Amino acid sequence: MTNLTIGRSSEPARRTARRGRRPRRSIAEKVHAVGQNRIGALLLLLATVAAVVWANVSFGAYESFWETHLSVGVGDLTLDFTLHAVVNDALMAIFFFTVGLEVRREFAIGELTSWSRAVVPVVAAIAGLVVPAVLFVLIARGSGQEHAWGIVISTDTAFLVGALALIGPRVPGRLRVFLLALAVVDDIGALSIIALVYTADFNPMPLIIAALGLAGVYFTRYLRGGRGPVYATLSIIVWMSFLASGVHPTLAGVAIALLVPVYRPNRRDVEHALDLARTFRQSPNTEYARAAANSLRESISINERLQSAYAPYVAYVILPLFALANAGVQLSPEILTDALGSSITWGIVVGLVLGKLIGVFGSTALLRVFKLGEFGPGLTLDRILGGAALCGIGFTISLFIVDLAITDEAAQNEARVGVLAASVIAFVLATVIFRISDASRPDEDSGQTLARPIDPARDHVFGSADAPYTIVEYGDFQCPFCLKASGSIQEVKEELGDRLRYVWRHAPLEQVHPNALAGAEAAEAASLQGKFFEFERGLFADQDNQRPTDIIRLAGELGLDVEKFERDLTSSKVTGRVRDDMLDAEAMGISSVPTLFINGRRHTGPYDAQSLIRALAATDPVEAPAP
Structure with missing residues (x-):
């Protein structure tokens, strides 16, 4: 085979290598990517400040506005609500509906489908529920408000994601996945506690109607058309049934969402x-x-369509309105003095800030010590510590439970002061932790060493396990330069023989190659039948034709069980495996392919066969890294 002399130092190579890079995004695309996370959190913050200012300028006007009554009815059937109840009981049902959609998705096709993958965020979330509640009860003991421990159990997902986007570490990928999975479990716990602990005047009879409505929601998926109006009608019936039963009507949103189908x-x-x-x-x-x-x-599941449809309204309208209606606490010297001496306020601050920090970080650290669950590159203990601090922002559901659990107005003020103070302290603490964490990992060292050791049980390895030389390639099956690099590596293999092993990892550039992610997942599905490298060669041999029918055809040509192959294509094991490689690539700052690591060190310069051989010779032979 003729040696390839394609190098990144030559002008032609520099021009063509750009095709293997993620393109620079326009300002509009960057704003859209930042989008709901930062802007939603900013609007929530602005609404909170506006509520506090409004309440302190004229608390009477603030209170009377939200106590304005609205009546809706036909004939003798009339519903009477205050504006405050419209926000907390009706609009927040939509918020909890989107929470339920996310819960359903995570358990069906997301991070929580595999126990080994889910154990870390699940245990961290449970500890993050229990420890804050215990601390609150201990501190608030004797105040008569010990039953309000639900205030400190939940993390505000909107603020959490927005704050992570604003102040998070340089490489937040795995931390973001961990925190989102944790937030889903956290939400399940909070919703269960609202239903079981903070439901008064329970009347079971309307729940029979709710159950029939929920059954209708489930079977609506089988209608050939017109599902939207049916879903809307049944949702209103279920919501009204929950309202009549005494169970907080926002939970109707969760119940409906859990029955909405989700699939890849x-x-x-x-x-x-x-x-x-x-x-x-x-x-x-x-x-x-x-x-x-x-x-x-x-072709897209109803769950994902509804998430996309409702997410902007929740982020930009519903949550800011909720903050405006519930964060209006008076901050007069007398109230602040009372709050400073209140065991309720301190119970909330300690529960949210220290309780979440100790519960989330402590349980995660123990899991790491005992090697339970999966920790990928980038999910280090110092970053988890920062994420645990962010979990102390319990704004939305905390204020929601203040209204449910405490009836005394003075105690409500003290509790709201505690929630606001805890959120500010948690944000500042997380910022400090992340800045220290980033300072301990200078940019010049980032991505120069292979982040995740080679694991023969997990990685796609070609060559002897005890080979002294190793080349790891992060690549994309639609990238022509990855094809050329693989040809160069084959030449190196022919010259070094059993002294070289080659490892492939996925880094599909979706914005450049639209079928790259599908090809990566297809190769993983083929690997479950022992044909990864055969499938890899087939994809490289026809880079222009990697549509679904082409992928299925290739599977048939390689003698794979096509039915099993198609099932595996959408399995969480396959998609999670590709995503893990992509998160590894993000953690090492890989933005172009092919990116090669020679004996664990990042290779720069040409990647023709002779250049690779010289680079290997310049390194000391090493034993295979242990998993």
Whole structure:
């Protein structure tokens, strides 16, 4: 085989290598990426400040506004609500609906589908529920408000994600996944406690109607069309039934969301939609447009469509309105003095700030010591410590439970002061921890060493396990330069023989190569039948044709069990495996492919066969890293 002399130092290589890089995003794309996380958190913060200012300028006007009554009814059937109740009972049901959608998704196709993957955030979330509640009860003992321990149990997911985007570490990928999974379990605990502990005047009879409505929600998925109006009607019936039963009506949103179907897009359905879109492009008319649009929409689960539809309203309208209606605490010298001496205030501050920190970080550290669960590169204890500090922001559900658990107005003020103070302290503490963590990892050392040791039981390894030389490639099956690098590595293998082992890891550049992620997942599905490298060669051999039908055809040509292969394509094991490699790549700052590591050190410069051999010779032979 002829040696390849493609190097990044030459001008042609520099021009073409750009195709293997993630493109620079426009300002609009960056704003959209930041989008709901930062902007939603900013709006929530602004609404909180506005509520505090409003309440302190004129508490009477603030209170009377939110106590304004609204009546809706037909004939003798009338519903009467205050504006405050409309926000807390009706609009917040939509917020809890989106929470339920996320819970459903995570348990069906997300981070919580595999126990080994889920054990760390699940244990951390449980400890983060228990420890704060215990600390609150100990500190608030004798105040008569010990039953309000639910105030300190929950983390505000909106503020958590927004704050992480604002002040998080340089490489937040794995920490973000960990915190989101933790927040889902945290939300389940908080919602269960609201239902079991803070439900008064319970009347079981309306729940029979609610159960029938929920059954209708479940079976609506089988309707061929018109599901939207049916879902809306049944949701209103279920919400009203919860309201009549005494169970807080916001929980109706969670119950409905858990019954909404969620699934990964079927590749054949997606391809059918694309074919219809091409037909419309060739012969534009209303019928083809409608068919293409419907087919594309139906290829995405109802759960994900609803999350996309409601998320902006929740982030930009509902949560800021909730803050405006509930964060209006008076901060007069007398109230602040009372709060400083209140065991309720200190119970909340200690419960949220220290309780969450001790519960989340302490349980995670123990799991790491005993080697239980999965910790990927980037999910280090110092970053987990910062994330645990952020979990002390318990704003939304904390204020929500203040209104449910405490009836005394003075005690409510003290509790709200505690929630606001705890959120500020948690934010500042997390900022300090993340800055110290980043300072301990200077930029110049970032990504120069292979972050995750090679594990023969997990990695795709070609060559002898005890080979003294190792090349690890982070690549993309649609990248022509990865194909050339693989050819160079094959030449090196022919020259060094059993002294070299080669490891492939995924770093698909989705913005450059639209089918790269699908190819990576397909290769992982093939690996479950022992044909990873055969499938890799097939993908590299035809880089221009990697649509779903091409991938299925290749599986058949390689003699794979095609039915099993198609099932595995959407399994959490396959998608999680690819995502783990992508998070590793993010942790090491990999933004272009191929990126090679030679004996654990990042390779810079040309990657033709002779250059790689010289680079290997310049390093001392090493034993295979242990997993």
